[in-house]
Amino acid sequence: MSNNQKSLYRTYRPSTFNDVAGHTNVVEILKKQLMENKISHALLFTGQRGTGKTSIARIFAKSVNCENLLDGITCEECNSCINSNSNQSPDITEIDAASNNGVDEIRNIKNNVSTLPILGKYKIYIIDEVHMLTKAAFNALLKTLEEPPVHALFILATTEYSKLPATIISRCQTFNFKKIDKDSLKKRIDFITQKEGYSINEQVLNEIYFLSEGSLRDALNILEQLMLVSEKEITIEALKNIFYIATKEEKIQVIKNVLNGESDEVISYFEKADSQGMDFDVFSLSLIEIIKEIIEFSLTKNGEHLKNISKTEAGLFDGVKIDDLFLLADNLSEAYAKTKGTSINFNYLLINLLKSIGNYKLELKDFTSIKNNVDIIEPVIGSVSESQTIVEPIDQNVINEEPILSEVIEEENPEDIENVEVDQTIVQLEQETIEPEVKLFEKEQTSVFAIDDSFQVPLDSISEEEFETDETTIEETTVEPEFKMTESELIEILTQESVKARSLESYSVSINEIMNVLVAPEKTKRELIEKAINDIFKTDAGYLIDPLSAKEMFPLFNVKVPAVSKNMILIVTNSIGSAKLINSKLTLKVFKEELFKQLGGEYIVYAFDNNKWDDTKKEYMTLKANNSLPTQIVVDTQNYYKKVLDAKLVSSENSKFLNKVADMFDFDINIGD
Template sequence: MSYQALYRVFRSQSFEEVIGQKHVTTTLKNAIARNKISHAYLFNGPRGTGKTSIAKIFAKAINCTERYDGEPCNTCPSCISITNGSNSDVIEIDAASNNGVDEIRNIRDKVKYAPGESKYKVYIIDEVHMLTTGAFNALLKTLEEPPAHAIFILATTEPHKIPPTIISRCQRFDFKAISTPDIMQHLAYVCDKEAITYEQAALEFIAQSAEGGMRDALSILDQAIAFGDESLTLQHVLNVTGSVGKEEFRQLTDLIIQHDVRGAFDLFHQLLSDGKEVNRLVNDLIYFLRDVIVDFVTGEQQEGEIYTLELSTIYEMIDKINDTLVSMRFAVNMNLHFEVLIVKLSELVKVKEKINGPATETIDHAYIDERLKAFEEKLSAVQLNPVVSAPSKPAKRENKTKNHFSMAQIETVLDNANREDLTYLQENWQSLIDHVKQNDQRALVSLLQNSEPVAASATHVLIKFSDDIHSDIVNKDEEKREKIESIVYTIINKKVKMVGVPDSQWLQVRHEYIQNRKAQPVDKPKQQDIVKTAEELFGKDTINIID
């Protein structure tokens, strides 16, 4: 006998042998054992999950003369003939190629005749959704009231294409995608039966690649075994599927995060020259990042630059990869899209590094002490001799610290602030945060989580942030600020400009604003030299004059 593919050799021959469809097999076994057999069944679910296999097992079980507890014996003449495909009372029809009215009328004409060698005639119509509208109409009456000896089993991967009038006349069973552990267990059983040495990582990769289909998994296994000459390794599986291992993806992401775009291009072209498919590369890259996220959550982080990023950055990387995957479906040159993706990911990491970098520069206390001492000396000289002029050549101004806000912007808000707008905004602020959470905007959630509106007018709003860096981001990152302003607009139906102030400095800022408004302008010419000297020593931005 000629060689048979593994998925044919290891096709399930009883309900107990079926992998991963316990809810279907248990129901059918009980129905057969209690002699409560329906006239029509609809099996729907992903490819390779056992729909046709269970249909044949069902046909054997109802015609078996020696069945026990709903299971076929697989030894009686009826079971053997159905297994071999020689039983004339079990008719398999491929609706993809026999989808016309004439074929269905032929079934309708012949179904009235009694079975020749079995108790029941069983019609298994595969890919039934491919039937034409006329063929479905021709099937309706027969399906509703078939002869007592006839049973119809309809199998499909797309039940939404079947008319409701057909579905309502059948008992419907929804098949599930088979879990990865179940597929791995069955693959190990097949390898043991075939005396094949295997690596566990190879079985895991095959199970993940099959995406819930046992037939696909066995086909990949069959091909990998042939490639590896009676042995199975992960590298064999990667070669026959055109996939890339985690080590290559780790190298690729390392180059992207290090902004070595040229090196990433070279690695990509090397993978192409090894026969890897671009489409497969993109899909496998998403799975690699998925595994990285799992490592983050479980605390099992490994070596690699990818583990130095924040989770929010990895989420955005996956979004960009998904966008590229959609674009590639209509692309002429898919290689170009992947190269552009490499550049986009590198730029994304650059932006995130800039935003998440240190918020303030390190304070040089020795420098400040030195400048204070110089200022005291200058101040003493000015007080003793008020006509002493400032240095002829101003010293270079250096700004060692940065404010997280603009006093001019804050004054703009406070000058026009009113209690009514502030109260309304405070009442709806939690709604804004909930809105951001529901839309899964993690970056904005962390930004707004510990914030509070402290002043508002018809055109501006002042937000207090518990972290200085968040105030700095809102004031300097125009894109994030506009996103928040647009969400505020949807909540309060009013377009306002947002200004941030750190919680650590809000009380001081408010006090200074009140004092400055109360104070009257006073002209003190003698102090001008002192102010000018202080500005030269410390920089104009760090000087705050209080009367």
């Protein structure tokens, strides 16, 4: 390693925009401002730690005063650039708001901001962790931030955007720094590793990315530790010894064990890994990444996009049903989203994998498990070779226990049900003999008459008397089979209807309406409402207990209930189509009455998607920080639904009118969002 005792992230801090890893959109906008000399007087950089906010702030501060700027890139040779690189520029002031958060520090800025810059055209103030400023300091900054002298430039950086007052945000041009993309981070790590005289392979780079969660600073700290225990080559073994991560082979084996239904092996591996301190957040992410590549390869047979596994490794799963892979990915994603950063991530991840095994055991009758050096899953086609051992069919009387339902965490990201792969519809008939329905026009038929694929009766076995009944008096009697439905069938209905509903002109819920519920929430009532909705979709042995109610209320399947207040309920859905579907259904009397019966009272239901929920939470936090939350307004339930219904009727009449106009003038009118 270099003799320089500074940390790697300080040694290799980018000096120009060309050195920046990722953030292409941010860099391009800033360079465009420099080239066209349209520089905003106040910039706000927000995003997670270690993604380059302060580094890019310093590069931009140096760039605005560069004497020989070319295409937005600094020359690195003029006096301004040289002084900036040595942190001695008299025109750049950098303040750490975490330790200088009082009103006095801001007053000093106000007093000095009017003086002219010494070397360049601009006087730049970089305020890092600006959310740490006190309320008085923010108030002191407001006027200066809104109307600074023409030679003054403010760059604010924060990891806590929600803690900033709206008055500050509105005065700045905001840039959102997301986590650094995988390719950019790996390329930068590889470059620094080579500069330090080490070599590193692709597998280690992938694991460093998962460990760092897109933070280049964290990634360089990991790399620095690896260099201390490595000679000239950084290996996966070194990484595993320090951070105890799973090797690629171990991850592939865990996936195969789950798909083969080998619960003993999965439990044994997890218990051992937990005792050695494995980071299960990283493990979950890397498992999902591998499954994603297996799915891609299964669908396309194209190895071009394989980065974590080889074609040979992806080919080991050729016999696996694609639905099983989707289900496994869903269960892993759910475990990661609900437990990230918590102490129960190991337990919940293991439970979700075992839940997956429970589902596969009903489906894996057509698979074999080959025991050589590794277990390979292949479909049973025709005869079975001697090296294969057929998995015994699972007794159909064996019933899986109902999955454990965890408490919904309000901040989690719900599963996207529109992407769920669904099984084909299964209709269970009663076991006793059912007389088939026979109609007169079928008298001459000689083919097999089928109620469905599972029940067939030859027409020849039916007596002649059944066909000699007078047509005017014939009584057609049909014995209806018992109606049953699985969760998968319900999801299929919801998915199809949600897609159709995207084009509906349903009532759109406003942020003000949502805020009206949030300002006076009732926790106990929320829990009761959430339980009442969940109870509609309870299952037993894989089938819905009350399939008729579940089918009627299907738009409410898998929704979140973040808040309830008085007679108002908030419903968050995975997609705008699902939200529109609920709001549209609420204009129907039958749906409303059934819902109110399930909830035990009449409620105003506001349904909206995740994006609107995220926007509302930000608005709520801003208002709360400024003590500006509104007072709740009680809304009458009957009047509310009358208003919604009236709006729907008006919209319908408008649509009819527009269609008539279109017919008259022979052109198309698209009515939608």
